Amino acid sequence: MRHGGFTLIALAVVVVVIGILAGFALDRLLPLFGEAERIAFLQVQNDLRSALMLEAPEAAQAVESRQAADAIDQAASSKKCELPHILTTGC
Numbered sequence: 788m789r790h791g792g793f794t795l796i797a798l799a800v801v802v803v804v805i806g807i808l809a810g811f812a813l814d815r816l817l818p819l820f821g822e823a824e825r826i827a828f829l830q831v832q833n834d835l836r837s838a839l840m841l842e843a844p845e846a847a848q849a850v851e852s853r854q855a856a857d858a859i860d861q862a863a864s865s866k867k868c869e870l871p872h873i874l875t876t877g878c
């Protein structure tokens with residue numbers, strides 16, 4: 788009695804062909820994963836650089852205002868001026 792279906796040889800041939808195709812596909816795709824990771828790293832690096840460039844003027848302004856405040860404090864402390872005297876005469 789003969790039943791319709793696949794023979795063991797036909798099934799083995801299909802498995803071998805699928806294995807060969809998978810090998811070719813992996814050979815082509817593996818370098819792309821490394822390239823995608825490199826590009827993602829470069830994008831994050833550029834995003835951080837842009838964020839720093841946006842914050843740099845604000846940070847520079849904060850440093851300048853802090854330096855000015857330090858200079859005023861230093862001048863006032865070196866002359867031993869008192870607050871009412873600073874306001875009226877500039878010490």
